[in-house]
Amino acid sequence: MKICIIGIGYVGLVTATCFADLGNSVWCVDNDQDKVDLLNRGQIPIYEPGLDELVNKNYFAKRLKFTMNLNLAVKSSDIIFICVGTPSLKKSRSPDLQFVFEVATEISKYIKKFKIIVNKSTVPVTTGDKIEQLISKKIKKELFEVVSNPEFLREGDAIRDFRFPDRIVLGTNNKKVLKKMVSLYDPLIKKGAKLFTTNRRGAELIKYSSNAFLATKVSFINELANLCENSDIDVEDVALGMGLDQRIGARFLRVGPAYGGSCFPKDTKAITVMGDQFRTNLSIVKSVIKSNEKRKKLLTKKIEKILSNKVKNKKIAFLGVTFKANTDDMRESSSLTMIPTLSKKGAIINYYEPTGEKNEFSRLNNVTFCDNISTACLKVDLIIIHTEWNEFKAIDFKKISKNKKLKIYDMRNLYSPHKMNKQGLSYYSIGR
Numbered sequence: 001m002k003i004c005i006i007g008i009g010y011v012g013l014v015t016a017t018c019f020a021d022l023g024n025s026v027w028c029v030d031n032d033q034d035k036v037d038l039l040n041r042g043q044i045p046i047y048e049p050g051l052d053e054l055v056n057k058n059y060f061a062k063r064l065k066f067t068m069n070l071n072l073a074v075k076s077s078d079i080i081f082i083c084v085g086t087p088s089l090k091k092s093r094s095p096d097l098q099f100v101f102e103v104a105t106e107i108s109k110y111i112k113k114f115k116i117i118v119n120k121s122t123v124p125v126t127t128g129d130k131i132e133q134l135i136s137k138k139i140k141k142e143l144f145e146v147v148s149n150p151e152f153l154r155e156g157d158a159i160r161d162f163r164f165p166d167r168i169v170l171g172t173n174n175k176k177v178l179k180k181m182v183s184l185y186d187p188l189i190k191k192g193a194k195l196f197t198t199n200r201r202g203a204e205l206i207k208y209s210s211n212a213f214l215a216t217k218v219s220f221i222n223e224l225a226n227l228c229e230n231s232d233i234d235v236e237d238v239a240l241g242m243g244l245d246q247r248i249g250a251r252f253l254r255v256g257p258a259y260g261g262s263c264f265p266k267d268t269k270a271i272t273v274m275g276d277q278f279r280t281n282l283s284i285v286k287s288v289i290k291s292n293e294k295r296k297k298l299l300t301k302k303i304e305k306i307l308s309n310k311v312k313n314k315k316i317a318f319l320g321v322t323f324k325a326n327t328d329d330m331r332e333s334s335s336l337t338m339i340p341t342l343s344k345k346g347a348i349i350n351y352y353e354p355t356g357e358k359n360e361f362s363r364l365n366n367v368t369f370c371d372n373i374s375t376a377c378l379k380v381d382l383i384i385i386h387t388e389w390n391e392f393k394a395i396d397f398k399k400i401s402k403n404k405k406l407k408i409y410d411m412r413n414l415y416s417p418h419k420m421n422k423q424g425l426s427y428y429s430i431g432r
């Protein structure tokens, strides 16, 4: 099929590449000249495992093309995907929809024959209706149909999530359009992906409620971890014991510092605004947001406690600073609260991050990027495991730190407390 993807961010690039890999002819459009040039030179602007090779494979097979020419891309496609960002507005909990509406207005200039316009950007309920109204002002309603098709791709696992989705959600009441969309996704459906169809507003809400529910699950287990720490119970046992109940499920019950990223924080806020707009108090999600915010401070306090509340001149190594492993994304990472607070209190911080140095810390006092684990950890008082990269899972702490009084704070529970204590290491983790 001939498709076009507008917006070459995480979602747009992964979606475009994976559709091309299924044999479709895909135009990728972005108004960022540098990004388009970079991709046309065979380099990719984001870190996503496996994406590099897949982009190049499909680019050379001429199934994947990058351009700034929206007219050409729209003209050459039957299905147009909107995949632009919807970041939170500054000083507001609402998402900024200007890019979505700009794209809708722009494409309407170039539609001369029937096109399916698929919105993949995460947008509040009724946005599909608004896109339809906007385009209807420029062209006849017979020339287009707006469908909602939310994405459920995790950064770091995006290719796998595209290829083996738990479900594909399509929001439209138009049977002919649905048939065409189903045939686009047919290779995935044949491999076992479940298809779920509903109306457009329903699909829009499924996206937000899924992220809000997952964020709730994560916050729930994180709060239980606090209880476990005070009651001598291992939270890992609680998570396993709960997760075995199929009504609950084991996934997204891994404890951690506080959820972050570009999606959970933004989407939990947005769904509460949506609730307020429809005069519905989503009090559970509101308390999840508060709980998660508190957690960043709570864990920073715990770091101070581990250092006997004497942070000044203490040497701390952070392993991983992004919001989770397998991504270079710093958005809403809990390290953005922890590192500046500790630096202000006089700590001397090294950090190692597999995806490289981060601008966010470049102006902080005594915060140094190290390009390997050994340098970061040498002679430090405390090692903090902040994300769960594989390379953090089998470290010989004694050898690497050369400090007999070393303390370790494992925020992802990668190590066994029993084994660590047996080695004589002063080991702290989450909820156990």
Ligand code: UGA
Pocket (backbone or CB within 6 Å): 122, 151, 152, 153, 154, 155, 156, 211, 214, 218, 251, 252, 253, 254, 255, 256, 257, 258, 259, 260, 261, 262, 263, 264, 323, 324
């Ligand atoms: C999330 C959703 O999982 C995707 O389905 C969705 O498509 C995406 O948002 C989006 O809306 O675009 P992502 O933000 O990439 O994906 O990351 P997740 O793997 O969901 O993790 C989010 C946060 O929760 C991270 O900080 C992670 O460390 C934390 N988390 C996740 C836990 O602390 N414990 C868990 O068990 C799972």
